Structure formats: C-alpha cells, structure tokens
Amino acid sequence: MKIIGAAVLTLLVLLPARWQLGMTATNDPKTQKVVDASGNLRVPADYRTAYQFLGSWAVAADQSQGSKEIHAVYASPGASAAYRKNGRFADGSVLVKEVFEATSGAMTTGTVSHAQNLKGWFVLVKDSKNSHPGNKLWGNGWGWSWFDAANPSKTTSTDFKADCLPCHEPARATDWIYVQGYPALKQ
Numbered sequence: 001m002k003i004i005g006a007a008v009l010t011l012l013v014l015l016p017a018r019w020q021l022g023m024t025a026t027n028d029p030k031t032q033k034v035v036d037a038s039g040n041l042r043v044p045a046d047y048r049t050a051y052q053f054l055g056s057w058a059v060a061a062d063q064s065q066g067s068k069e070i071h072a073v074y075a076s077p078g079a080s081a082a083y084r085k086n087g088r089f090a091d092g093s094v095l096v097k098e099v100f101e102a103t104s105g106a107m108t109t110g111t112v113s114h115a116q117n118l119k120g121w122f123v124l125v126k127d128s129k130n131s132h133p134g135n136k137l138w139g140n141g142w143g144w145s146w147f148d149a150a151n152p153s154k155t156t157s158t159d160f161k162a163d164c165l166p167c168h169e170p171a172r173a174t175d176w177i178y179v180q181g182y183p184a185l186k187q
Ligand code: HEC
Pocket: 057, 059, 071, 073, 095, 096, 097, 122, 123, 124, 143, 144, 145, 146, 157, 160, 163, 164, 165, 167, 168, 171, 176, 177, 178, 179, 181
C-alpha cells in the first residue's frame, strides 16, 4: 500500500513538470493558430472575441487637434492573469496590437477621435526558450511580426532587430513591453 501510495504521489508531482518541459511556444495548443512549425506568425483570426482587451494608445496629430492613430492591444486568454500572478508573461502568451488610422471631429463630448481604417497588426508571442534560433523574427524572448491589413497570414517583417527592437528599447526593463498602458496587467 505504502509503495503504491508513494508511486502515485511521485506521478502527481512529476507529470505536470514533464508537461511544462515539453511545452514550447510552438506546441502549446493555445498558440497553434498563431505560430507554425517553422516559427512563422500570423494574426489569430479570433482575437477580437477570444482575447482580452488590454488597453489603447492615441498618437496625437501633428498639427490639428485629436489623434492621427489609435492602437488597441489584446492579449491571449489567461495571459494577463498569469502576468498579474508572476510579474512576467508566460511562454505562449500572444499580444496583438491593432493600428488604426484615426479620424477626429466635434462630438457632444468634445473633440473626439475614433478608429477609422485598420492599417495592420503587430503580433508578439512570448518564448523564453529561444525556440527558433535560426529565425530572424525570433529573439530577446519573443517572436515578432507586423502584418499589413490586407494579409493577416503573411508578415512583411524580415528582422526583428531592425524592424522592432530599436523602438522597444525604452521598454527593455519590462521585457520589451510597454506595460504602463495596460490596466489589466496591474495587480
Ligand atoms: C516606431 C517605433 C516602433 C516600431 C518600429 C515597433 N514598435 Fe511596437 N510599439 C511601439 C510603442 C511606442 C508601443 C506602445 C505605444 C504605442 O502603441 O504607440 C508599441 C507597442 C507594441 C505592442 C503592444 C505591446 C507593448 O509592447 O506595449 C506590440 C505587440 C508591438 N509593439 C509589437 C511590435 C513588433 C512585432 C514590431 C516589429 C515588427 C514593432 N512593435 C515595431 C513602438 C514601435
């Protein structure tokens, strides 16, 4: 009895650990819709319904009042809960940033801007294990890609070190993510 009990206990302790070991950003079923075996990303088709809205950014117009762009950021299911718990993004977490051209005008609330034309998406997939070392769109703990609105399944990005990293340098200390814009990540 004692031996069986010990065996069951060992299994219970070991099983989850083994699952975790085998789990990479690529074979996590949650990210299957986002990453293929070679590490090519795509925009998840269901992010507007299945993902959690994290927050938005308004880029001010250069001359006139209002915003010229509005960015809306979404996170894959469970990503923000894990972040609030552990203070970091779990492997396989996906972030999608929509980039909209905005239009502005007088409304009963004041001068107001709203999303008009979708220009495209930025997609990030958390990967602390360096799963695609030969792929220039993976590194620094993430998979990185931009998608034009016309083609959510094929990126036009070629090298995250040139296409993304310089602009994310100010967010280096927070794992390259501008976390200050996302109320859902605060504890
Ligand atoms: C021109 C500078 C610039 C470039 C180039 C850029 N980013 Fe960003 N990115 C930002 C800034 C600033 C924010 C937050 C504020 C905003 O959206 O205006 C942001 C936010 C994001 C977000 C939302 C999560 C976060 O970090 O807050 C994602 C996802 C993202 N970027 C992905 C990418 C990817 C992938 C690339 C390369 C293909 C890229 N970005 C290139 C400046 C840039």
